[in-house]
Amino acid sequence: MFLIGTLIVSIYVKMSGVGVRGALLLFFFLVLIFKVFYILFIAIDDLRRFFIYLIRKTKRTETPATIQAETTPVQEETTFKSIPRSEFLMKAGILAGVVPMYLIKHNMSKGCYDYQVEHVTLYLPNLPKKFDGMRIGQISDIHSGSFHSKWQMRAGIELLQRQKTDITFFTGDLVNGQTREVKYYYDVFEKVRAPLGVYSILGNHDYGDYGKWPTPADKIKNHKDMLQAHKDLGWDLLIDEHRRIKVDGEEIGLLGIGNWGEMSRFPKYGRMDLATKNTDDLPVKLLLSHDPSHWRAQVLPQYPQIDVMFSGHTHGMQFGVRIPDFQWSPIEYVYSEWAGLYREAHQQIYVNVGYGFLGYPGRIGILPEITIFTLKAAADPSLKA
Numbered sequence: 001m002f003l004i005g006t007l008i009v010s011i012y013v014k015m016s017g018v019g020v021r022g023a024l025l026l027f028f029f030l031v032l033i034f035k036v037f038y039i040l041f042i043a044i045d046d047l048r049r050f051f052i053y054l055i056r057k058t059k060r061t062e063t064p065a066t067i068q069a070e071t072t073p074v075q076e077e078t079t080f081k082s083i084p085r086s087e088f089l090m091k092a093g094i095l096a097g098v099v100p101m102y103l104i105k106h107n108m109s110k111g112c113y114d115y116q117v118e119h120v121t122l123y124l125p126n127l128p129k130k131f132d133g134m135r136i137g138q139i140s141d142i143h144s145g146s147f148h149s150k151w152q153m154r155a156g157i158e159l160l161q162r163q164k165t166d167i168t169f170f171t172g173d174l175v176n177g178q179t180r181e182v183k184y185y186y187d188v189f190e191k192v193r194a195p196l197g198v199y200s201i202l203g204n205h206d207y208g209d210y211g212k213w214p215t216p217a218d219k220i221k222n223h224k225d226m227l228q229a230h231k232d233l234g235w236d237l238l239i240d241e242h243r244r245i246k247v248d249g250e251e252i253g254l255l256g257i258g259n260w261g262e263m264s265r266f267p268k269y270g271r272m273d274l275a276t277k278n279t280d281d282l283p284v285k286l287l288l289s290h291d292p293s294h295w296r297a298q299v300l301p302q303y304p305q306i307d308v309m310f311s312g313h314t315h316g317m318q319f320g321v322r323i324p325d326f327q328w329s330p331i332e333y334v335y336s337e338w339a340g341l342y343r344e345a346h347q348q349i350y351v352n353v354g355y356g357f358l359g360y361p362g363r364i365g366i367l368p369e370i371t372i373f374t375l376k377a378a379a380d381p382s383l384k385a
Contacts, residue, residue, distance in 0.1 A: 111318075111363035112356075115156040117163065118371045120341055120350060123380040124307055126283040128250035132377040137165035137194065139370055140290075140312025141173040141203065141354035145181035146361065153188050156355060160192065160370045167196040167245065170235060171312040172203025172259065172290035176358060177211045179225040190233050196245060200235040201256040202226070203290040203313065204266050205358075238288060240274040253282035255306075261313075262293035270294070272303055279305075286310065292337040295349045309349040314338040316353035316366030329366060339366070343380075 137160055147153050160168070170192070175181040182189070192198050206226055213219040230237035238256025245252050257270030270289065279285060284307050287299065292311040299306050316322065316339045320329025331338045339353045353369045 111365075111367055112361065113152045113155065114363075114367045115159050115355075116367045116369055117159065118340075118369055119374070120371060121374050121376055122308055122348065122350075123376050123378050124284050125377070125379045126307075127375055127377040128247075128252065128283060129377055130247040130250040131252055131284070131375055134167070134247075134375045135163070135165045136373040136375065137163055137168040137370065138171060138310055138350070138352050138373065139168075139192075139355045140171040140352040141315060141356055141358070142170075142182075142189070143173055143176050143205070143354075143356035143358045144185050145176035145178070146357050147185070150185060150188055153185060153356075154191075156368065156370060157188055157191050163370070163372050165194050165372065168192055168194040168198045169288055169310055170198065170200040171288055171310050171352060172201050173205045173312065173354075173356075173358075174200075174203070174226070174229065176205055177208060179208075179222050179229055182229055186229075186232060193234070196247075198233075198235045199243065199254055199256065199288065200230050200237050201288045201290055202237070202239065202258055202269075204259045204261060207259070207267065207269070209267065238275075240271040242275055242277075242279055242285075244282070251282060252284040252286065253279045254286050254288070255279065256288040259290050260294045260298065261291040262297040266291060272298060276303065276305070292335055292349060292351045295342075295347075296336055296344075299349075300344055300347060304347065306347060308347075310352070311337075311349060312352045312354055314351060314353065315358065318354075318357055318360070318363045318366055320365045322353075322366055 139156075139160060142153075144153070208219050208222040208226075213222070227237060236243065238254070240257050242253050242255040245254050255275040257272060257275045259266065260268050260270035260272075275287070276285075285305055287306045287309040289295070289299070289309055289311055291313045292309075295309050295311070299309055314331050314335050317329045317331035320331070321327060322329075322339060327339055329338065335351075337349055337351050339351050342349050342351075350371065350373070352371050353366050355368050355370070357363060357368075
């Protein structure tokens with residue numbers, strides 16, 4: 001009942017962020033893994049008992065004395081203390097449950113810094129020819145307050161810069177709760193550069209909503225400091241506005257909004273009406289929006305002109321399986337779009353599983369991500385008959 005309660009609370013109860021929710025879901029599945037391995041051995045013992053019962057039932061012609069003689073263990077001289085089968089299987093079950101949990105814990109922290117580069121091709125039929133082949137980099141959910149040293153963060157940034165992108169996006173959650181967390185890492189993140197610029201948005205953690213402030217003025221100052229932090233890093237912060245990205249006289253639109261989450265526990269700061277203003281003439285519109293639930297809740301039904309939305313937020317729950325032809329995480333029971341590329345008619349969304357970590361200091365199976373997109377001026381060949 002306690003495990004079921006944990007699962008229900010993690011899905012339906014309002015919490016301070018996906019990190020807390022992810023920690024509860026992880027606890028649920030770790031205990032579930034232990035129970036599955038343990039119960040397997042108990043089931044083996046029950047099956048053994050069942051077969052013994054059947055054998056005894058078939059030996060009706062034998063006398064009780066004979067059965068007793070056959071089932072009574074022969075006492076032999078030995079220096080070792082014997083252990084009943086049932087006790088052995090129960091202890092083996094406990095060991096079998098502990099081993100995978102130990103392996104998970106042992107590799108959990110290593111996964112935090114095992115940065116993976118994901119290469120994705122985005123097919124856009126209306127893409128101007130000057131943008132055909134453009135390379136876009138994306139990182140998301142840095143959560144700088146969770147890190148303990150610069151070298152761990154720097155490795156991923158150096159990997160990103162080696163990709164030689166034309167433009168780079170950061171899709172929110174620079175900190176866990178307070179702007180001061182990122183100041184120590186300015187010299188790391190100011191290295192993020194691209195010829196056509198670095199563009200960023202705010203995530204739900206960047207507003208200072210998840211902490212207690214001495215006065216309202218302190219929270220306001222924290223927010224101003226956050227806006228300044230993006231400037232100090234050399235990033236162009238988009239808050240309900242757009243930019244025209246120009247290459248040799250041709251243009252596409254880049255839109256960015258404040259955090260907008262479908263679930264009630266996340267604020268709806270973003271204004272799509274402001275971000276899309278005066279963009280009708282742009283042949284392609286790319287949207288930066290932190291929370292992927294925004295795509296299905298508002299973008300799809302109300303803004304068909306958005307070609308691709310770039311998001312983060314879910315972290316892939318920092319736990320699951322992600323291989324080329326299969327991915328799974330408990331977070332998929334909360335978010336329809338939680339990792340990778342999704343399409344609905346002509347519109348697409350990509351969800352980056354994050355650069356940093358939050359809630360519990362580890363990643364299991366869902367590793368930190370740097371995404372590199374290549375734009376192609378063509379229809380998606382996989383959709384052709």
